[in-house]
Amino acid sequence: MKIESIERIWVDLPLKEVPWRNMVREIPHWSLFELCKVTLSNGVVGVGETMPYYTWGEVTDEAVERVNGQHPASVMWDDSLGAGLQMALFDAVAKSLDAPVWALLGQKVRSFAHIGWWAIDMPVEDWICECTEAIEQGYTTFKTKARPWFDLEDQVARLSAAVPNHFKLDMDFNDFGLDPAIARPLCKRLERFEKVAIWESPIAQEDVEGNRTLRHHLSVPIAHHIDRPAFETQIRRDICDGFVMEGGISNALGRGRTCAEFNKPFWLQWVGSNLAATFCLHIQAALSHARWPAIHCNHMYADQFVDEPWVVSNGLSAIPDKPGIGVTVNWDTVEKYRIEAKDKPYPYPGLLLRLDWPSGTKSWFTHAQQLWDAFSSGDLPAFVTGVNLTRVDDDGSADWSRLYKQACVSPVHEP
Numbered sequence: 001m002k003i004e005s006i007e008r009i010w011v012d013l014p015l016k017e018v019p020w021r022n023m024v025r026e027i028p029h030w031s032l033f034e035l036c037k038v039t040l041s042n043g044v045v046g047v048g049e050t051m052p053y054y055t056w057g058e059v060t061d062e063a064v065e066r067v068n069g070q071h072p073a074s075v076m077w078d079d080s081l082g083a084g085l086q087m088a089l090f091d092a093v094a095k096s097l098d099a100p101v102w103a104l105l106g107q108k109v110r111s112f113a114h115i116g117w118w119a120i121d122m123p124v125e126d127w128i129c130e131c132t133e134a135i136e137q138g139y140t141t142f143k144t145k146a147r148p149w150f151d152l153e154d155q156v157a158r159l160s161a162a163v164p165n166h167f168k169l170d171m172d173f174n175d176f177g178l179d180p181a182i183a184r185p186l187c188k189r190l191e192r193f194e195k196v197a198i199w200e201s202p203i204a205q206e207d208v209e210g211n212r213t214l215r216h217h218l219s220v221p222i223a224h225h226i227d228r229p230a231f232e233t234q235i236r237r238d239i240c241d242g243f244v245m246e247g248g249i250s251n252a253l254g255r256g257r258t259c260a261e262f263n264k265p266f267w268l269q270w271v272g273s274n275l276a277a278t279f280c281l282h283i284q285a286a287l288s289h290a291r292w293p294a295i296h297c298n299h300m301y302a303d304q305f306v307d308e309p310w311v312v313s314n315g316l317s318a319i320p321d322k323p324g325i326g327v328t329v330n331w332d333t334v335e336k337y338r339i340e341a342k343d344k345p346y347p348y349p350g351l352l353l354r355l356d357w358p359s360g361t362k363s364w365f366t367h368a369q370q371l372w373d374a375f376s377s378g379d380l381p382a383f384v385t386g387v388n389l390t391r392v393d394d395d396g397s398a399d400w401s402r403l404y405k406q407a408c409v410s411p412v413h414e415p
């Protein structure tokens with residue numbers, strides 16, 4: 001058995017309206033996928049996917065050349081192949097063995113995997129829309145972004161009041177809490193909302209002592225992205241309660257088993273369409289401590305190119321037992337959304353964002369990276385009560401054009 005051919009196909013999969021109108025500020029490129037179609041000499045076809053502008057590992061021409069003609073099982077454990085190629089090889093090898101992917105990864109430890117809903121930062125009305133849909137679809141947890149350009153306390157209060165008691169919230173700060181002096185009192189105040197279940201990266205992850213201090217003052221568990229600082233430091237210094245796991249299969253299995261040794265739960269974060277989400281279920285099947293809800297974001301897409309429906313019930317999704325990943329790629333749908341490879345569409349043109357401060361100051365931006373830079377450096381006041389970000393549509397006025405032009409260069413602040 002050998003790899004006979006590798007075809008790569010780009011698709012642009014539309015996002016649903018609420019995610020799109022908010023992700024356009026920061027990650028409009030999440031609609032782009034590169035499918036990897038691997039055909040083996042036995043006629044079996046395996047398919048994987050990469051999000052070219054988000055992935056933990058892109059598939060390069062060099063990687064494709066390196067494995068072409070090789071036995072797929074001899075190369076599939078190499079994480080440097082990139083997300084889509086590695087996924088396709090596991091799919092093809094498992095199909096050739098008439099076995100599900102999880103059977104290649106280890107002992108199956110569960111039949112149902114924990115799954116969470118995800119959304120980016122957005123006005124609380126949009127968060128409530130997202131959670132309403134999540135609950136209708138059988139989800140019981142919601143991971144989202146804690147951002148200093150919205151009034152976080154007001155958002156959490158209103159969201160908490162809108163969801164049932166069994167529904168839990170994970171607030172990801174991406175380090176925007178900066179240091180314990182900001183994050184500790186803020187998180188302590190927010191902990192009065194009992195639906196908050198996880199703080200993710202509340203301050204700089206590299207601040208070992210700061211994170212240990214937070215763990216001692218807060219009761220809600222703290223999750224960190226794995227490997228920042230070094231995994232060994234994270235474990236030895238016990239700086240968090242659990243992890244966000246990304247990366248290739250060898251990395252996930254190695255790290256995942258170490259987490260089990262140290263009794264650290266984690267969630268797998270494998271973002272993509274229903275194809276990547278279903279693939280991740282197999283990894284969740286093989287790792288005992290993958291018991292925090294996995295983040296796939298597959299629910300954001302308005303359409304899918306695999307035929308099987310994605311089913312979540314009581315926050316759980318069944319591990320597939322069919323050969324390979326266990327899904328059928330619909331090549332007509334792939335054709336419908338097929339595009340030529342393209343550059344990252346960022347910043348998204350024509351976007352003007354206004355930040356209203358309770359002091360009366362107004363700040364203007366054209367994309368979220370400007371907000372990231374200004375707030376993560378501590379240049380702007382963090383988590384101010386009453387602050388609010390809105391999009392300002394082009395009304396054809398000279399004022400809009402002036403602000404847009406200026407803010408394209410750098411943020412504008414008007415007292």
Ligand SMILES: [Mg+2]
Binds near residue numbers: 174200201225244
């Ligand atoms: Mg995160």
